Each structure stands twice: as structure tokens, then as C-alpha cells.
Amino acid sequence: MQIARETLLRSYRAMRTIRMFEERLHVEFATGEIPGFVHLYCGEEASAVGVCANLTDKDTIASTHRGHGHCIAKGVEVSGMMAEIYGRSTGVCRGKGGSMHIADLTCGMLGANGIVGGGPPLICGAALSHKTLRNGGVAVAFYGDGASNEGSTLESLNLATVWKLPAVFVVEDNGYGEATGASYACAGTQQARAAAFGMPYMECDGSDYFAVHQAAGEAIAHARGGNGPVMLHVHLARWYGHFEGDAMTYRAPDEVAEARRDHDCLKLFRQRVTEAALFEVSALDEIDTAVADEIEAAVRKAKSDPLPQSPDLLADVYVRY
Amino acid sequence: MSKKSFRQAINEALRQEMRRDPTVVLMGEDVAGGRGGSAGIKDAWGGVLGVTRGLLEEFGDSRVLDTPITEASYIGAAAGAAVTGLRPVAELMFVDFVGCCLDQIMNQAAKFRYMFGGKARTPLVIRAMYGAGFNAAAQHSQALYPLFTHIPGLKVVIPSSPYEAKGLLISAIRDDDPVIFLENKVMYDDEEDVPDEAYTIPLGEANLTREGTDVTIVAFGRMVGYANQAADRLEKKGISCTVIDPRTTSPLDGETILESVAETGRLVIVDESSPRCNMATDIAALVAEEAFDTLRAPIRRVVPPHTPVPFATVLETLYLPSVEKIEAAVTATMKHRVVEKV
Numbered sequence: 001m002q003i004a005r006e007t008l009l010r011s012y013r014a015m016r017t018i019r020m021f022e023e024r025l026h027v028e029f030a031t032g033e034i035p036g037f038v039h040l041y042c043g044e045e046a047s048a049v050g051v052c053a054n055l056t057d058k059d060t061i062a063s064t065h066r067g068h069g070h071c072i073a074k075g076v077e078v079s080g081m082m083a084e085i086y087g088r089s090t091g092v093c094r095g096k097g098g099s100m101h102i103a104d105l106t107c108g109m110l111g112a113n114g115i116v117g118g119g120p121p122l123i124c125g126a127a128l129s130h131k132t133l134r135n136g137g138v139a140v141a142f143y144g145d146g147a148s149n150e151g152s153t154l155e156s157l158n159l160a161t162v163w164k165l166p167a168v169f170v171v172e173d174n175g176y177g178e179a180t181g182a183s184y185a186c187a188g189t190q191q192a193r194a195a196a197f198g199m200p201y202m203e204c205d206g207s208d209y210f211a212v213h214q215a216a217g218e219a220i221a222h223a224r225g226g227n228g229p230v231m232l233h234v235h236l237a238r239w240y241g242h243f244e245g246d247a248m249t250y251r252a253p254d255e256v257a258e259a260r261r262d263h264d265c266l267k268l269f270r271q272r273v274t275e276a277a278l279f280e281v282s283a284l285d286e287i288d289t290a291v292a293d294e295i296e297a298a299v300r301k302a303k304s305d306p307l308p309q310s311p312d313l314l315a316d317v318y319v320r321y
Numbered sequence: 322m323s324k325k326s327f328r329q330a331i332n333e334a335l336r337q338e339m340r341r342d343p344t345v346v347l348m349g350e351d352v353a354g355g356r357g358g359s360a361g362i363k364d365a366w367g368g369v370l371g372v373t374r375g376l377l378e379e380f381g382d383s384r385v386l387d388t389p390i391t392e393a394s395y396i397g398a399a400a401g402a403a404v405t406g407l408r409p410v411a412e413l414m415f416v417d418f419v420g421c422c423l424d425q426i427m428n429q430a431a432k433f434r435y436m437f438g439g440k441a442r443t444p445l446v447i448r449a450m451y452g453a454g455f456n457a458a459a460q461h462s463q464a465l466y467p468l469f470t471h472i473p474g475l476k477v478v479i480p481s482s483p484y485e486a487k488g489l490l491i492s493a494i495r496d497d498d499p500v501i502f503l504e505n506k507v508m509y510d511d512e513e514d515v516p517d518e519a520y521t522i523p524l525g526e527a528n529l530t531r532e533g534t535d536v537t538i539v540a541f542g543r544m545v546g547y548a549n550q551a552a553d554r555l556e557k558k559g560i561s562c563t564v565i566d567p568r569t570t571s572p573l574d575g576e577t578i579l580e581s582v583a584e585t586g587r588l589v590i591v592d593e594s595s596p597r598c599n600m601a602t603d604i605a606a607l608v609a610e611e612a613f614d615t616l617r618a619p620i621r622r623v624v625p626p627h628t629p630v631p632f633a634t635v636l637e638t639l640y641l642p643s644v645e646k647i648e649a650a651v652t653a654t655m656k657h658r659v660v661e662k663v
Contacts, residue, residue, distance in 0.1 A: 060405060094438030103437045105404060111437065115428050121397020122429060128398055129405035132346060132383060139401075152424070155394035162389055316439030317473050319497035321525075321572060 003053075003213060008273060011053050011209060013287050015045040015266055017078060018069045020295045022240075025068075025085065028299065029244040035087050038099045041069030043207075043239035046265035047172050048073035050212025051140060051232070054220045060108040060126040060139040062119030064172075065100050066238075067112025070142055075107040082298040088305035095308040096316070108137075116177075117150025119143055120169065124156050127165035127229075138224045140168045145186055146177025148193070157197045160229040167229040168219045169199075172206070174238040179250045194231040206236035207263035210272065237263055325515040327508045328372050330483035331448075334490040335373065335410065337519040339380050342408060345494060348386040348395055349412030349448075353377040356387050369414055370450070370509055392418050396447065397425035403445035403499070404433055410494060415461045416449035416503060419468070430499040431474030445499040446490075450506040451479075452543060452593060453641050457506070459629035462637075464594035466541070469501045470570040470603070476500040476524055477571040481545035483513050488522030489568060496524060505543040525572035529581075533561030536651050537581040539604055540566060540591035544642060548591050551647035560655055570600055578604060579612050586617035587654045591642050596624040618657035621650040 022040040029038055041048070044066075052061065052073035063070035071081055076092060084091025085099050092104055103111035110126060113119050123141035130137035147153050148171050160167045171190050175182050194201035200222060204215040212234060219230040237259035241248045248256070273279045325333065339345045352373045355365025363382070367374025377385040388395040392413065399411035413419060419426065426447065433441040453462040469477045476498050480486035486504065493500040522528075530549055533556075540548035545566040552562040563581050567574050582588050588608055592601040601622035608620060623642045631637050 062401070092438065093436060093440070096438050097436045101432075101436045103433075103441070105437070105441055110401065110404065111433070113429075115424055118397075118424065118429055121394045121425055122401030122404075124394055125398035125401020125403070125407075125409070126405045128346075128386075128402045129407050132402075133344075133406055139405075152393040152397060155389075155391035156397070158389055159391060159394040159398060163386070317435050318476070319434065319442055 003210070005278070007053055008278065009287070011049050011213070012269060012284060013291060014049045014073050015209065015269065016288055016291045017294070018045045018048065018072045019266060020291050021068060021072065021078065021082070024295050024299060026240060026244060033303070034085060036098050037243045037245070038085065039066040039243050040240040041066050043259055043263070044172060044174060044236045045069055046209040046212050046269070047170070047206045047234045047236055048142070050209050051170055051216040053213055054217045055108070055138065055140065057107050058135060058137045060110055060123070060130070060137060062110040062123045062126070062141050063112045064119065064143055064147065065112060065114055065116070066144070067100065067102060071102050071104070071109055071112065074109045076102060076104045076109050078294060079298040079301055082302040083305050086302040086305070087307065088302055089308045089312065090305040094312065096312070117143065117147040117152040120147070120153045120156035123167055124159050124163070124165060127160065127167040128163065130166050136224065138166045138168060138220050140170060140220070142170045142172055144177060145171060145173040145175065145182040148190060149186060154193070157193070157199060157229070157231070161197045161199055164226075164228040166223040166226065168216070168223050169229060169231045170216070171231065171233045172236055173233060174236040176238060176242065178242045179246070190231065190233045199228070200230045201233065202230065203233040203235065206234040207265045207268060209265055209269050322514050322516050324512050325483050327483045327486055327504070327511045328370065330487040330515045331372050331490055331504065332374065332376070333515070334487045334494070334519070335376060336379065338491055338494045339376065339384065341519070344406060344408045345410065346384045346386060346402070346407055347373060347376060347410050347412065348388055348399060350388055350390050350414055352412055353382070353385050353387050368412060370506070372509070373412070392422035393425060396422040397429060399445055399447070400425055400430035400443060400499070403430070403443045404441050408444045408494060410446045410448060413447055413449040416451045416465050417460050417463050419449070419465060426469075426475070426499070427472050431472050434498070435474060442497045443499045444497045446493045446502055447500070448502045448504065451503045452505040452507060453630045453637055454507040456632060456634060456637060458632040462630035466501070466503055466570050467594050467599040467603070470600065471598070474499065475571060476569060478502045478524060478569050479542040480504065480568070481542055481566045483511060483515050485522060485528070485568065487515055488520050489524070491519055492521040492524050495521065500524070503542070508543055522568065524569050525574055527565050527567045527574035527577040529577070530564045530566055531562065533563045533585070535561045535585055536587040536589060536654055537563045537565060537578070537585045538589045538591060538647065538651065539578055540564065541570065541600060542593070544591040544593055547642060547644050548647055550644045551651065554644070554648055555651055560651060562651060573603070575607050579608065582608055582612050583615045586615055588616070588620045589623060589647065589650045589654060590620070591623045591647055593625060593642055596622065596627050599624065618654040621654050623647050623650045
């Protein structure tokens, strides 16, 4: 499938933005200035971006506790995300959600989610809305190999099939649910699970943007065409710990180094598009510089933005009291 | 206006709101019933107690959605549909089944608005039946409204009669927050005059079913009827009671309760939910804190014992509050004499 040049540039920029956003958080979190905890998406960028490049604002996604990448890929504004993570009133959730609950319904982002397996049922509902309102939208649930074992996820695979919903279930399999390997925690295979529900199954290498884009494009077209849900199994590597501060003693010393060396989605993307003479190296470097500036500005702004005020504590529990 | 059962009042509210607003959809286990069965019937049950019967025929299966027996996925789907443009009414059947899907109510639907900085609306209604008195035993008889009341972001409605049920359900459906709507399973055949047209009863405004001077009785759902019966009997003994039906436990119309206690100086709370951290303790705390000086006797709670709901009729009858127990509590509060401290 031919991908438009603008799409490629936009996707590269989104992947770079996620990478720099997360690497900066890695540095800033260590200073102790960021409240709570963060789960970084580095290494997995091509999954969120490759899938979301096939979506528009009228489509819906639900994310996970490792949600920054999905937010950026779906178009949530970066500066507002950074402010949110710093707990500022200018954050996309006015400082009341934090890293694990960034959401922007205006661009179809139903939220990062602090509950493993929380998203798939919501996506059944979003898909039902798309189907009932006949707005042509598709709903996509991102969830990890850990969440793939949750009853709520398995129930959702069943419900989406029974209701023939325009939904795509993207299993982001980074091999670990917290500190426990998927090889231990996941019985059988994702493929067999999809088959058990009579659901089409696709898989791809999550470090290859082009592979993800292609597979997701087919899965989303299938769902959008009214043919029911699809499972897309994306194989990934997580470059940092489950959360920041996780020493990752459960991973072999060379595992992350190898992923960074051989499976860096950005490096692979650059290689591919420059070898094919689609873009000059300098054009990509320019994007890198622009993104670095954007992240720097976002951090600087977040650090100096106003904190929430005491009336905010009581606001917005209900629409009407 | 005509006589309607509690069941018919709810059915009529659903029907009228579905006619009024095409985004209102129903979902739940056997809300129609019969799909996939060998008889080929598509509206076999209309809900396990027939509350939604006939709605499939009028609105079709894109708006009356039978679900598999998978509460987490369809209650979550209702929450997800609510934030993306629909106004779902999900039927959880027995409220006890919330054990299978609490995450989607407690951590998802209830939290969206606050957690997303006020940018979400979740117009969701979850209907469920509650209460003992049906020999349905421990897993099908609980009165779990305190559980939902405890969770900020949820509204909790407990109608006490067919008239109340219709007006409150219409309000709940039109409300933009997630509402838990709890129907006492013993009351479905109760009848009274209910207007044919649609009407609303505001959430968070208590109803005084009678006004008196000696004792304030606060009761919920089915217990409102018991409280009124007890008040009738007490009237004959010269004890005059106010009976307050708060209608909703969240929001709670504490003001009306406090105003009444200020007049009577005595409070009895009738609550059929388990006695620890229930509405009776909640209201007792409110009154103790805000109206201590107006009290002329200790607050009394008429509540079940801290046990699961038993099966055998004799035990279940012992378990539940009753007209006699309410009468005894009111009488006891009247006998209390305040002793001035020297």
C-alpha cells in the first residue's frame, strides 16, 4: 500500500515526538519534580502511530496506563499533556487526571487508563455509538499482553463479535505485564484466542512502522466496512521499566540493548525512507530539531504554569449537582 | 392518569424516553430474550421480570440490545457508549451482579468527568433490582445502594412507588451523569395512579410523604411504605410523625432532613441495607454533626443485622426492617427523657 508523503512525515514527527517526550520525562522524573508515577512508551512508538495514521478525529481509541504514545498519536496537544503530567491547571485534564488518565474526547481519545483491562469494554461502547449513530467511525482498544488475560478483555472480544461492532483490538505485546513475562502469564496464543471468538487475527512487527500501518489499515478497513471486529497483535519491546524507577532486574542485561540496537522504529523508518529516496536526511533532521524545541518549550511552560486552585478540588464531580 | 404497576411505570418511562430521544438505547441480559433460541422468538422475556417487554417490537434490535451474560463488558460498553454520544440504559438485573463489573462503574464511568478535568459527560443509567423479601437469598437480595453512594461521580436513585419510579427514571435518563437506578424487586406489582404523559421528579429533592410534629422518620424505597404504615399506627397512639423519602441517596437532600429534625427533635432512620456504613449511619452522622442541639433523644436506626440475607422465610422476615420494628423504634425515641446535666 502506498502511503502519502504527508502521512509519512506526520507519522515520523509523531513517533519522534513520543520518543522525545518520553525520554525527557525519564530525565525529569528522576529529579523528583513530577508527581505520582509514569509509564514510558519508548520503543513502542510505531504501534500507536502506525495504527492511528489510519484513523481520524471521528474514530475513537482507548489506551492503557502506558498511554502517552497513544495520546500523541491520536492528536492530543503535547504542551497540555506535559502540563497535565506536572499537575498544572493548564493540563488537558486541568491537573486532575495525571499521566494515567490523559484524555481528549474532542479528538476521540477516550483516555489512558489506570486499570489493566479497563479499555476494551469502553471500546465496545464507543463502537456501538459509531454503529448506532451511523457516523462511519471505528473504535480501537489498545491493551497489553497483561490485559489480554483480563476477563473484561475476553468478554469484550466476545461482545464485539456478538454485536458485530466496528472495533479493532490491538494487543501491544511487549513481553511483560509489570515484572512478569508473557511467556509465563499468557496461556495459549493471542491468535488462538481470536480464533476462539471467530475473529480475524493479524500480527506484525511493532518496530516496523510500515508493517503496522499496513496491518492496521486492513484491520480498520475490515471493521469500518461493517464486517465486525479484528484482533491485531503487535510485537514490541519496552525500553524502560514498567514504571520509572523500575530497575528491571527481571530482564537479561542485553535484552533492552538489543532492542535499541536492532529494533528502533525511528532508526528503521529513517533508513527505509532515505534508502528509497523519499526524503532527504536533512528533512528528517529538521523535524527532529523542531520536535526537540517543542518538547523543551512544553517542559518549560509546564514547570511555570499555574497550579490548580482550591475550588478546583470540588469542581466537576458532576455535570449537575 | 390510570392505575399502573411499578413494572408498567418503568416500562412507560423507558418507552416515552426512547420515543423522545433516538440516542436512548437499552442493553442487558434478556432485556428482550429469546434470541438464538430454537423457538425463534425475539421478545421472549422482556427482562427477567418482564419490565422491558414490548420495547423490542417498537424500537428494534439496534436499540434494545440483548447481551451475553458478561456484565463487565456490557456495563463497560454502556459507559463507553455514554461518553461517545448515546444515552444508554443498561440493566444489571440483580444489583448483586455488580461484583462482576464494579470496575466499569467505579473506576470508569464515575471517574470520567472529574479525572478528565470536567470535559466528559456520561449520561448513563444502570437499572438493577435490590432488596430482600423474595427468598432469593444472599447473592440476589442485597440492598447495595450505600456501595454506590460511597463513590463520588455516581448518582443513586431509589424510587418508593410507581409514580416515583416513572418520574425519577425519566429524570435519570435525561441526566448527564451516571445514575444507578435501584428497583425493589418486591414492588413490581405495586399499583397506584400514574400520569400517562411523561413527567420528571428532580434528583436530590426529598419528598415528605406526611408531616408530623413528634418524630422524623427517614426511609428509602420499599421502607417508605413501611414507615407510612407505622406512622398511621402511631398516629392512633397520639404520636405524630414526619416521613421523609429522600428519593436519592446521592445527591442526598440533607437540608430537608435537618429542617425536619429541627422541628421534631427526634429521628428514626429506616434502611434495609447492611447496617455498617449504610445510609442510616450516614444520616445519623449528618444530624449528629449539624443538628446536635436540636435532638431530644438519641437517633435510632431500624436496620438489618450484619449478616448476609438468609433464605428461609422465617429468617428473612426476621432480617428485614418491618412496620412493627419501626413502630417500636419511634415509641422508644418518644420515651427517652433528656436529663439535664448538673
